[in-house]
Amino acid sequence: MGEALLDELARRVGAAHVLSEPALTAGFERDVSGRFGGRAAAVVRPGTADEVAAVLAACARAGAAVVPQGGNTGLVGGQVPRNGEVVLSLARLTEIGPLDPVAAQITVGAGVTPAALAAALRGTGLALGVDFAARDSATIGGMVATDAGGAQVLRHGTMRARVAGLEAVLADGRVLRRLSGLVKDNAGYDLPALLVGSEGTLAVITAARLALVPAPARVVTALLGLGALDEAVALVARLRAALPSLQAADVFLADGLDLVCAHRRLAPPFPDRHEVYVLVECGAPEDPTEALAAALEGEAAVADVAVADDTVRRAALWTYREALNEAVNAAGVPHKLDVSVPRAALAAFAAEVVAAVEAAAPGARTILWGHLGDGNLHVNVLGPDPAAHGVDETVLRLVAAHGGSISAEHGIGVAKREWLGLTRSPEEIAAMAAIKGALDPAGVLNPGVVLAVPL
Amino acid sequence: MGEALLDELARRVGAAHVLSEPALTAGFERDVSGRFGGRAAAVVRPGTADEVAAVLAACARAGAAVVPQGGNTGLVGGQVPRNGEVVLSLARLTEIGPLDPVAAQITVGAGVTPAALAAALRGTGLALGVDFAARDSATIGGMVATDAGGAQVLRHGTMRARVAGLEAVLADGRVLRRLSGLVKDNAGYDLPALLVGSEGTLAVITAARLALVPAPARVVTALLGLGALDEAVALVARLRAALPSLQAADVFLADGLDLVCAHRRLAPPFPDRHEVYVLVECGAPEDPTEALAAALEGEAAVADVAVADDTVRRAALWTYREALNEAVNAAGVPHKLDVSVPRAALAAFAAEVVAAVEAAAPGARTILWGHLGDGNLHVNVLGPDPAAHGVDETVLRLVAAHGGSISAEHGIGVAKREWLGLTRSPEEIAAMAAIKGALDPAGVLNPGVVLAVPL
Numbered sequence: 001m002g003e004a005l006l007d008e009l010a011r012r013v014g015a016a017h018v019l020s021e022p023a024l025t026a027g028f029e030r031d032v033s034g035r036f037g038g039r040a041a042a043v044v045r046p047g048t049a050d051e052v053a054a055v056l057a058a059c060a061r062a063g064a065a066v067v068p069q070g071g072n073t074g075l076v077g078g079q080v081p082r083n084g085e086v087v088l089s090l091a092r093l094t095e096i097g098p099l100d101p102v103a104a105q106i107t108v109g110a111g112v113t114p115a116a117l118a119a120a121l122r123g124t125g126l127a128l129g130v131d132f133a134a135r136d137s138a139t140i141g142g143m144v145a146t147d148a149g150g151a152q153v154l155r156h157g158t159m160r161a162r163v164a165g166l167e168a169v170l171a172d173g174r175v176l177r178r179l180s181g182l183v184k185d186n187a188g189y190d191l192p193a194l195l196v197g198s199e200g201t202l203a204v205i206t207a208a209r210l211a212l213v214p215a216p217a218r219v220v221t222a223l224l225g226l227g228a229l230d231e232a233v234a235l236v237a238r239l240r241a242a243l244p245s246l247q248a249a250d251v252f253l254a255d256g257l258d259l260v261c262a263h264r265r266l267a268p269p270f271p272d273r274h275e276v277y278v279l280v281e282c283g284a285p286e287d288p289t290e291a292l293a294a295a296l297e298g299e300a301a302v303a304d305v306a307v308a309d310d311t312v313r314r315a316a317l318w319t320y321r322e323a324l325n326e327a328v329n330a331a332g333v334p335h336k337l338d339v340s341v342p343r344a345a346l347a348a349f350a351a352e353v354v355a356a357v358e359a360a361a362p363g364a365r366t367i368l369w370g371h372l373g374d375g376n377l378h379v380n381v382l383g384p385d386p387a388a389h390g391v392d393e394t395v396l397r398l399v400a401a402h403g404g405s406i407s408a409e410h411g412i413g414v415a416k417r418e419w420l421g422l423t424r425s426p427e428e429i430a431a432m433a434a435i436k437g438a439l440d441p442a443g444v445l446n447p448g449v450v451l452a453v454p455l
Numbered sequence: 456m457g458e459a460l461l462d463e464l465a466r467r468v469g470a471a472h473v474l475s476e477p478a479l480t481a482g483f484e485r486d487v488s489g490r491f492g493g494r495a496a497a498v499v500r501p502g503t504a505d506e507v508a509a510v511l512a513a514c515a516r517a518g519a520a521v522v523p524q525g526g527n528t529g530l531v532g533g534q535v536p537r538n539g540e541v542v543l544s545l546a547r548l549t550e551i552g553p554l555d556p557v558a559a560q561i562t563v564g565a566g567v568t569p570a571a572l573a574a575a576l577r578g579t580g581l582a583l584g585v586d587f588a589a590r591d592s593a594t595i596g597g598m599v600a601t602d603a604g605g606a607q608v609l610r611h612g613t614m615r616a617r618v619a620g621l622e623a624v625l626a627d628g629r630v631l632r633r634l635s636g637l638v639k640d641n642a643g644y645d646l647p648a649l650l651v652g653s654e655g656t657l658a659v660i661t662a663a664r665l666a667l668v669p670a671p672a673r674v675v676t677a678l679l680g681l682g683a684l685d686e687a688v689a690l691v692a693r694l695r696a697a698l699p700s701l702q703a704a705d706v707f708l709a710d711g712l713d714l715v716c717a718h719r720r721l722a723p724p725f726p727d728r729h730e731v732y733v734l735v736e737c738g739a740p741e742d743p744t745e746a747l748a749a750a751l752e753g754e755a756a757v758a759d760v761a762v763a764d765d766t767v768r769r770a771a772l773w774t775y776r777e778a779l780n781e782a783v784n785a786a787g788v789p790h791k792l793d794v795s796v797p798r799a800a801l802a803a804f805a806a807e808v809v810a811a812v813e814a815a816a817p818g819a820r821t822i823l824w825g826h827l828g829d830g831n832l833h834v835n836v837l838g839p840d841p842a843a844h845g846v847d848e849t850v851l852r853l854v855a856a857h858g859g860s861i862s863a864e865h866g867i868g869v870a871k872r873e874w875l876g877l878t879r880s881p882e883e884i885a886a887m888a889a890i891k892g893a894l895d896p897a898g899v900l901n902p903g904v905v906l907a908v909p910l
Contacts, residue, residue: 102692102798102799103797103798146641147641147645149639149641153638153639154638158638158639158641160645160648161616170882170886174882174885174886175882176880176882176883176886177880177883178883180797180858180859180860182795182796182797182830182859182860182863183608183609183613183795183828183829183830183831184604184608184613184795184826184829184830184831184860184863184864185795185860185862185863186601186602186613186652186860186862186863186864186865186866186867187860187861187862187867187871187875187878187879188867188875188879188883188884188887188905188906189649189652189653189657189887189890189905190602190615190648190649190651190652191883191886191887193615193645193648193649193651194644194645194648194649194890196645196648197641197644197645198644202644237557340637340638340639340640341637342558342635342637343557343558344557371639373638374638374639375637375638375639376638376639403635404635404637405635405637405639405640405641405642406642407640407641407642408637408639408640408641409639409641410641411641412641412642412643416642420642420643423642424642424643425631425632427625427629427630427631428631428632428633428643428646429643430629431625431629431631431646431894432643432644432646434893434894435644435649435890435893435894437893438889438890438892438893439886439889439890450643450644451643
């Protein structure tokens with residue numbers, strides 16, 4: 001990378017916000033799993049959307065490729081450099097605008113974390129409606145760029161459903177701004193809708209207008225122990241029908257629980273060990289405990305139940321689920337395959353995928369968890385070297401055979417790029433490439449993410 | 456248009472489905488308001504998505520421009536020929552697939568009307584969740600292409616929220632198909648999200664996977680008479696907060712009611728005449744009448760109430776609202792300006808727009824109605840010739856000054872194309888044109904709609 005560009009970037013954002021020392025750039029250059037990353041030409045940390053535009057314009061003029069990065073919590077390698085790109089960190093865009101209580105909307109900078117937003121919304125009766133374990137480090141911009149999901153999708157939808165408008169900067173520095181949040185606004189193509197889930201390849205999101213949901217005054221969480229995954233799927237279908245307040249139905253299995261308990265030095269939740277654990281949560285204006293108890297009444301497949309309705313004990317139950325990612329990362333460098341299948345196929349897929357991985361890579365460990373309401377499973381494979389054994393392809397082909405998606409909520413990134421054709425047709429991929437070429441003709445924005453380069 | 460193309464089209468779809476006699480094409484060549492239309496080179500009525508693809512490929516090879524048309528209920532001239540184009544009617548794509556009760560989804564052909572879908576869903580406990588007066592003639596394909604709204608948007612969102620997948624044909628005949636309806640599917644750009652609201656300029660929608668909503672077992676409708684629009688806006692804000700079952704809050708004014716009563720020979724709803732009428736509707740599993748009555752208790756601004764909880768009397772109340780379009784069309788050739796403004800600005804905008812039209816075109820009549828929950832007003836202007844007096848521009852500039860949208864739910868079509876820049880920036884319009892150029896490089900698909908030609 002030329003000194004001239006580094007100098008210009010320093011003039012645009014301040015020298016303190018252009019990092020090139022390895023000691024300072026290291027945290028931006030590798031993902032949390034340790035699987036993806038490379039050297040960055042520099043890490044640039046603009047403080048405003050105008051500075052983002054200036055950085056992109058300068059990089060475009062210099063022909064320098066740019067990798068946008070939020071909280072660096074992505075799991076498919078889409079937010080870390082691969083080949084000496086400029087890392088454009090949006091983490092300093094932390095402005096939280098005033099709440100519009102009539103519209104139940106708020107405009108926030110791309111670098112705002114869900115936790116910071118939740119803190120700002122405390123006492124307003126409103127919430128984001130998207131929640132997952134990385135709430136302290138993920139950013140709204142990254143969540144929009146990857147159409148993040150998480151535990152509450154069965155109630156509130158993915159991030160897409162929360163986006164009422166975006167501000168974003170194109171590869172050449174031009175700014176697109178649509179932040180009015182009008183409920184009905186059919187004046188031309190919905191560019192924000194295209195940018196949601198485009199993984200930083202079409203534009204860099206600098207701010208989002210978010211449509212909020214009512215914050216439940218009372219929340220109750222229950223951890224259930226069951227003997228088989230198909231029973232858990234059927235149970236959750238019944239609970240959804242019976243409980244409008246149901247806002248999460250996450251699943252994990254005995255081997256995942258073992259990893260978490262060992263890693264965090266926790267006691268298991270029940271004296272008995274169960275094959276399947278389901279974490280259900282209800283949120284409502286009034287206490288949903290009785291409704292949940294009534295819905296669980298007579299459910300013979302539920303062998304154990306632990307209920308919590310206060311913050312501390314609820315968090316304790318969620319830890320068994322939310323520490324899974326960290327526990328798996330601590331046990332090795334996992335291949336993380338976030339997939340979805342039609343709900344009716346979920347139990348069969350889960351059984352088949354474990355067998356298929358074992359056949360492809362004898363001795364590999366497959367740890368599964370996910371979201372039963374969405375048919376979304378996180379397939380985590382720990383050594384022996386899954387890449388060498390074609391484990392990714394084995395898993396993703398099985399997903400396609402079940403009519404599923406090779407990426408449920410993490411995106412394609414670089415991890416799954418070569419398998420995009422398993423569930424997207426050549427016509428769809430050609431249309432995506434045409435759109436990429438139209439908005440980023442020089443191909444400088446997150447090259448190699450989602451689509452191969454050259455296009 | 457060449458005989459060779461006509462012959463090829465006849466071979467592709469059958470001679471009976473290629474219309475060129477004026478007696479047969481007339482109904483496809485002009486919109487219902489009488490304001491927009493022109494001669495078509497031919498009207499082609501394919502019966503399958505494959506035939507649609509064949510028609511588009513043939514037209515592309517011949518360089519013939521194509522105007523897609525659903526039920527010909529559009530109000531901005533986007534679905535009728537302007538200059539000898541081929542009209543591609545999707546009305547024969549009327550297949551309704553099996554209901555997926557677990558996912559609450561159904562796949563339907565582009566030519567299915569909301570009324571036909573409602574009939575197919577009867578007894579299933581599910582509904583489309585998008586409803587408006589043209590339910591017997593509008594089509595799902597057209598509703599997706601224009602991101603149709605209507606009365607229930609305050610509860611269920613616009614058509615965009617109901618689209619779980621699309622099948623569509625590009626200008627050159629290539630088919631994009633994404634109909635799996637997976638809740639989480641972040642594998643590449645969301646092409647269906649881009650096509651929603653693109654008004655037939657990027658691709659021709661042939662089928663939609665629809666996410667359905669619970670059909671309320673009990674519905675109650677109330678017509679309210681009030682003295683002023685600002686009171687009506689404030690009332691609806693309170694009703695929304697108090698009534699989760701609220702599924703419509705439409706408004707019309709005394710002069711609109713007069714037109715409807717004269718046109719349909721109806722008695723007015725109340726002995727007293729009111730300045731403002733609000734039609735509210737609640738739908739719930741149990742009878743919402745008491746909740747609605749409780750919410751209206753003590754609302755001093757409500758001078759008159761008529762409540763109906765059976766189908767016949769509910770339809771009678773809705774007639775006052777739904778016959779407005781027809782009554783205005785019968786009174787002349789109206790300029791129909793469907794706009795939205797922030798809800799807080801709605802009453803002020805309504806007062807100002809009447810005065811502004813009167814100033815621009817003395818003697819013109821401005822009839823207003825709309826959807827109070829969405830800040831959406833339909834501004835209808837009847838002669839003296841509004842076009843000659845720049846009425847459209849007057850109204851749309853006022854919308855922009857209030858931070859609104861020049862198109863709420865009808866789209867841009869050809870009617871508002873020249874004013875797109877009032878609420879979309881040059882950067883946004885350039886991005887739209889780039890996308891149009893990427894997906895339809897020859898510019899044969901609905902040319903002149905949304906964006907000017909040449910791009």
